[in-house]
Amino acid sequence: MRLVVLMLCVAVAGGCVQMAKVGPGDVVIRDRMSAKLESPWNRYESPHAGRAEIWTIDGLSLDRVDFYAGIAQGETLVEPKAGQDKALPRFRAKMEPQEIVEMVDASIALDGSVFRLDRLAPSRFADGDGFRFEFVHVRKVDELTLRGIGYGTVRDDRLYLVLFRAPRLYYFARNVAQFEEVARSVRIVR
Amino acid sequence: MRRRAVLAGCACAGFLARSNAFGQAPSTWAMPPRFAPPELASDEGGLWAVMDREENRLKRSAFLLKDQALSEYLAALVCRLAGTHCPDIRVYVMRTPWFNASMAPNGMVQIWSGLLLRLDNEAQLAAILAHELAHYISRHSLERLRDARSRAAFATLMLPFGLLGAIGQLAAMAGKFAFTREQERDADRIGIELMAGAGYDPRQAAEIWTQLLAEVKAGEDAGGDPARSSVLFATHPEPAEREADLRERASAIAGTRELALGADEYQRIVRPLRRSMLEDELRRRRSGESIHLLQRLITKSGDERGELRYFLAEVHRQRGSDNDVQRALELYDAATQSGNPPPELFRGRALLRWQQGDRVVAVADFQRYLELSPQANDADLIRSYLKGN
Numbered sequence: 001m002r003l004v005v006l007m008l009c010v011a012v013a014g015g016c017v018q019m020a021k022v023g024p025g026d027v028v029i030r031d032r033m034s035a036k037l038e039s040p041w042n043r044y045e046s047p048h049a050g051r052a053e054i055w056t057i058d059g060l061s062l063d064r065v066d067f068y069a070g071i072a073q074g075e076t077l078v079e080p081k082a083g084q085d086k087a088l089p090r091f092r093a094k095m096e097p098q099e100i101v102e103m104v105d106a107s108i109a110l111d112g113s114v115f116r117l118d119r120l121a122p123s124r125f126a127d128g129d130g131f132r133f134e135f136v137h138v139r140k141v142d143e144l145t146l147r148g149i150g151y152g153t154v155r156d157d158r159l160y161l162v163l164f165r166a167p168r169l170y171y172f173a174r175n176v177a178q179f180e181e182v183a184r185s186v187r188i189v190r
Numbered sequence: 191m192r193r194r195a196v197l198a199g200c201a202c203a204g205f206l207a208r209s210n211a212f213g214q215a216p217s218t219w220a221m222p223p224r225f226a227p228p229e230l231a232s233d234e235g236g237l238w239a240v241m242d243r244e245e246n247r248l249k250r251s252a253f254l255l256k257d258q259a260l261s262e263y264l265a266a267l268v269c270r271l272a273g274t275h276c277p278d279i280r281v282y283v284m285r286t287p288w289f290n291a292s293m294a295p296n297g298m299v300q301i302w303s304g305l306l307l308r309l310d311n312e313a314q315l316a317a318i319l320a321h322e323l324a325h326y327i328s329r330h331s332l333e334r335l336r337d338a339r340s341r342a343a344f345a346t347l348m349l350p351f352g353l354l355g356a357i358g359q360l361a362a363m364a365g366k367f368a369f370t371r372e373q374e375r376d377a378d379r380i381g382i383e384l385m386a387g388a389g390y391d392p393r394q395a396a397e398i399w400t401q402l403l404a405e406v407k408a409g410e411d412a413g414g415d416p417a418r419s420s421v422l423f424a425t426h427p428e429p430a431e432r433e434a435d436l437r438e439r440a441s442a443i444a445g446t447r448e449l450a451l452g453a454d455e456y457q458r459i460v461r462p463l464r465r466s467m468l469e470d471e472l473r474r475r476r477s478g479e480s481i482h483l484l485q486r487l488i489t490k491s492g493d494e495r496g497e498l499r500y501f502l503a504e505v506h507r508q509r510g511s512d513n514d515v516q517r518a519l520e521l522y523d524a525a526t527q528s529g530n531p532p533p534e535l536f537r538g539r540a541l542l543r544w545q546q547g548d549r550v551v552a553v554a555d556f557q558r559y560l561e562l563s564p565q566a567n568d569a570d571l572i573r574s575y576l577k578g579n
């Protein structure tokens with residue numbers, strides 16, 4: 001655990017991970033979502049960020065929020081690597097929440113990580129009907145156990161999804177309230 | 191040098207006595223006596239120390255599949271095959287839905303759960319273990335260590351703690367100084383002698399490759415990328431060639447003798463773990479390969495096809511093309527007719543019916559699911575569907 005922190009710091013000092021401060025106040029996420037922040041977050045700035053916009057408070061391996069802002073029919077949650085394309089689960093507009101969670105599961109399992117769904121229930125999200133789920137993600141690379149919360153909804157055939165993940169010990173409890181605050185403030189930009 | 195030393199050290203009477211029973215195919219190989227631990231200051235000693243450290247990580251791994259019956263079964267099987275080396279070998283099963291097994295020079299064997307899911311019987315498991323044991327007994331990694339190019343790769347194994355990435359990957363990284371083709375052929379050859387010596391039908395070694403090649407081909411036919419979609423971890427080259435070679439040698443060794451398959455023994459141990467292994471299989475999202483595998487398992491399983499049909503239906507539902515939806519519905523229906531269908535079957539069928547607008551049927555299935563599984567993790571969501579109708 002201490003090692004992970006150390007490695008992250010090394011990477012930051014080396015300029016590998018670039019962060020930009022977002023908030024407080026109104027923030028637009030990938031043109032299609034917005035959030036109202038009471039305190040600032042850090043946004044991961046990288047051409048390799050992929051399909052999601054990624055935020056963190058204490059550092060990417062300690063807590064992270066992935067915003068998927070309007071995934072369209074046929075699109076994937078992760079950027080396909082060469083040759084991987086066919087195996088990636090793709091969003092279909094008529095998917096039920098269970099199937100969206102299955103898509104998250106398979107995306108997380110790509111690197112050999114383990115995903116376990118603990119609870120899936122209806123929930124308000126983005127000023128409308130949606131769903132909320134709680135999960136565990138055992139990260140393959142360091143075998144750290146992360147707890148996660150996701151919110152999602154499908155509007156006008158697009159998927160809006162927000163995932164929070166943090167190590168079960170300490171960091172989840174430390175930052176979950178701030179995540180829930182962000183999740184409550186999410187709106188869809190039309 | 192090493193090979194000569196191995197051949198010279200044929201003072202292992204126990205194995206020789208057994209291998210004489212082969213009759214038709216005289217063995218050119220004999221079990222060497224147990225090895226002394228290497229000097230710590232030697233190259234081999236350094237490699238052992240690294241592997242011992244890796245083994246200690248592995249023992250605490252979250253991905254270690256802990257099942258006492260399986261562990262005891264594997265240990266007993268290793269001892270049947272490894273003879274005098276038995277006390278020096280430890281087998282670990284890792285929860286990873288791909289087909290792989292590996293042997294570290296210190297006697298640590300890793301088997302991935304995706305391999306166990308794909309085997310039919312004890313003879314096939316013996317074939318896998320015997321091949322890996324052959325690498326150990328022939329000290330192939332020490333041979334590689336003496337090779338200049340692999341020394342450089344070996345140096346990367348000496349990196350400080352933590353930088354090596356995921357636990358268990360170290361053995362895979364050792365693939366950088368992977369066994370040569372010659373060593374693989376040796377391991378195949380010695381492996382089938384070991385398994386036949388322990389009374390198993392060596393033709394099952396070739397059968398494993400036949401099954402895997404068919405599965406890989408099914409994946410490619412379904413549009414998968416041959417380079418990546420393979421269930422094989424690409425450590426063992428030229429599977430088609432090896433399959434043919436193994437089949438020929440195994441037939442010669444087996445002759446007309448009656449040799450064991452041990453299908454019931456194998457199923458008794460692995461069957462209780464099958465459900466979670468199939469759940470992991472679905473996560474690979476290699477639908478072509480998974481469909482082929484499940485169809486093969488259904489054909490070979492006597493009873494309790496309900497669970498297998500359920501998983502096959504799930505593959506089709508998740509892939510979700512028009513044909514898949516129809517096929518999934520048929521399979522869900524068939525699974526309800528067979529013994530012991532899992533509660534999730536009713537949820538899967540309900541989801542498809544719901545999306546087709548057939549809400550009355552869907553609601554009945556959702557209710558059935560909740561009756562069978564009231565504590566389900568998505569029970570609140572299902573109840574909200576029912577309330578809305």
Ligand SMILES: [Zn+2]
Nearest residue numbers: 325369374377
């Ligand atoms: Zn091998």
